[in-house]
Amino acid sequence: xxxxxRIDHLFxxxxxxxxxxxxxxxxxxxxxxxxxxxxxxxxxxxxxxxLELGVPFSDPLADGLTNQLAAQxxxxxxxTQDMVFALVREIRxxxxxxxxxxxxxxxxxxxxxxxxxxxxxxxxVDGLLTLDLPPEEAGELLQSCAEHDLKNIFIxxxxxxxxxxxxxxxxxxxxxxxxxxxxxxxxxxxxxxDLKEKVxxxxxxxxxxxxxxxxxSSPAQVSEVxxxxxxxxxxxxxxxxxxxxxxxxxxxxxxxxxxxxxxxxGLAPTKVS
Numbered sequence: 001x002x003x004x005x006r007i008d009h010l011f012x013x014x015x016x017x018x019x020x021x022x023x024x025x026x027x028x029x030x031x032x033x034x035x036x037x038x039x040x041x042x043x044x045x046x047x048x049x050x051l052e053l054g055v056p057f058s059d060p061l062a063d064g065l066t067n068q069l070a071a072q073x074x075x076x077x078x079x080t081q082d083m084v085f086a087l088v089r090e091i092r093x094x095x096x097x098x099x100x101x102x103x104x105x106x107x108x109x110x111x112x113x114x115x116x117x118x119x120x121x122x123x124x125v126d127g128l129l130t131l132d133l134p135p136e137e138a139g140e141l142l143q144s145c146a147e148h149d150l151k152n153i154f155i156x157x158x159x160x161x162x163x164x165x166x167x168x169x170x171x172x173x174x175x176x177x178x179x180x181x182x183x184x185x186x187x188x189x190x191x192x193x194d195l196k197e198k199v200x201x202x203x204x205x206x207x208x209x210x211x212x213x214x215x216x217s218s219p220a221q222v223s224e225v226x227x228x229x230x231x232x233x234x235x236x237x238x239x240x241x242x243x244x245x246x247x248x249x250x251x252x253x254x255x256x257x258x259x260x261x262x263x264x265x266g267l268a269p270t271k272v273s
Contacts, residue, residue: 007050022048022234046260120150154172
């Protein structure tokens, strides 16, 4: 199956089966290349339906401390963009699960937009979530991604005015990522009280799947989000499994497996309509 089809096929299959997807995030090459590859394998073998790979960046403004430190660990371990592409190629040897890069525009622009997109496609990436690039300024990237069959995922937030939702949705492909909380990434104690209302509003303006993330860290929260979203994104709660077990790769992998199995237990067999 080609890159073009993985994301669309996944969401179509999930919809047909009444399933909410589990989207997992970790930073590529955290704490090193080999452990990161094994971590991805553990995630994909234990319930992660779509993998978000954070591309290590020196100035990750959208990320809280947990993910900032993950990027710092990866960079200090010598991670380069070529190593991130290599990581994806290694994952593709054992998995066809969709992979989305969670990245920043400078990492794309500095390498040449078309060259970056072409390398991403060739490695086996399915989409780009470029955190600091609004659709109004994304023309060149959108064109290149269309030519190379990569999805562009855009973010909507609680502060996004309703009149802007159709604009963002028009330029998005694959799915839309709704950030359920204001601020940066990080584990939160509860889910926003207006989540159902906000997701319903987004659905009035688009047929694209909607995934919800930022702060989800318990089976109860996963279950609550799954009632209204097409996918539940868990990031910091997984990254913590790495930071809490540094220097002990087997412990990292065991912790990730336990965490994914625990969190995914919050997914009901069928979605609430």
